[in-house]
Amino acid sequence: MLTVFEKLKHIAQEIDKAIKNEDLGYSENQNATGDEQLKLDVASDAIIEHTLSDVSLVKQIISEEKEEIMPINPDGKYTICYDPLDGSSIVDVNFSVGSIFGIYEGDNLTGRGLRAAAYVVYGPRLELVVATRGHRPRHLRSGTRGLFSTRSIVQLKEKGKLNAPGGTQKYWSPTHKAFIDSLFAEGYRLRYSGGMVPDLHQILLKGGGLFSYPGASDRPKGKLRMLFEALPFALIFEAAGGEAIDEQGRRLLDLEPEHIHDTTPCFFGSRYEIAKMREAYGL
Structure with a gap:
């Protein structure tokens, strides 16, 4: 596992350089779920594929930007699922963006098979x-010589102050809108950039709050992909003392996707906010 984490550090450095120096425009391609790809999406995906292709521990890799599983080493121990550049649509306005990685045991592409997770913030x-x-x-930061050092151990408080509600409000259910409004009525602060990584990173480092992306009339099964986004962050939030559930109150880590690009509604938060969500949804 340490070998994989060291490779992720190298990947982070290379993608950071690409963001700062390469073309920010759109490519002529779409990803596996029909989203237009930026040239940076393609470049980031290529960096990760190239870096992980010679790691003996890696059995296969699965990218949000590709339709199929890519075999690497049949004797490898882990499958790595990743979103090469989460939030790429806001990179042109110089907002922070990120990469997300889920490290799964063998072919067990479920929450139970997830052994480790990581994300990078390019800010x-x-x-x-x-x-x-x-x-x-563990929260690490790259220093002046490109070396990562641990800055802190991430631990959520019982209750936070931040509210990051995803999706388009006109498509929310009345239940979800009433819940979000109730948090603002308690004094929660709106923090939503359009990037999953920077928004969840802020909640984690500030000690708590809620990030939600519900099922809505335009996206009944939510927008965020299980293997690349929801499950890796679920492991991180639970490890930090928080919770991560869907709109039926099920732990995200108990979910079993049927397809590598399956999505799910999701709620990540401190224990207080998740308890409030359960109450609001009648769970």
């Missing part, structure tokens, strides 16, 4: 958060 500073089952997440 004013280059930062990495890594978590393995049974251990608190």
Whole structure:
């Protein structure tokens, strides 16, 4: 596992350089779920594929930007599922964006098979958060010589102050809108950039709050993909002392996707916010 984490550090450095120096325009392609690809999406995907292709521990890789599984080493121990550049649609306005990685045991592409998770934040500073089952997440930062050092151990408080509600409000259910409004009525602060990584990173480092992306009339099964986004962050939030559930109250880590690009409604938060969500939804 340490070998994989070291490779993720190298990937972070290379994608950070690409963001700062390469073309920000759209390519002529779409990804596996029909989203237009930026040239940076394609470049980031290529960096990760190239870097992981010679790691003996890696059995196969699965990218949000590709339709199929890519075999690497049949004797490898892990499948790595990743979103090469989450939030790429806001990179042209210089907002922070990120990469997300889920490290799964063999072919067990479920929440139960997820052994570790990590994400990178490409912002004013280059930062990495890594978590393995049974251990608190570690927050690392790249220094002047490109070396990552641990800045803190991530731990959520029982209750936070931030509210990051995803999706288009006109498509929300009345239940969800009433719930979100109730948090603002309690004094929660709106924090939503359009990037999953920077928004969840802020909640984790500020000690708590809620990030939600519900099922809605335009996206009944939600927008966020299980293997690349929802499950890796679920492991990180639980490891930090929080919770991650769907709109039926099920742990995201208990879900079993039927297809590698399946999506799910999701709620990530401190224990207080998740309890409030359950109450609002009648769970």
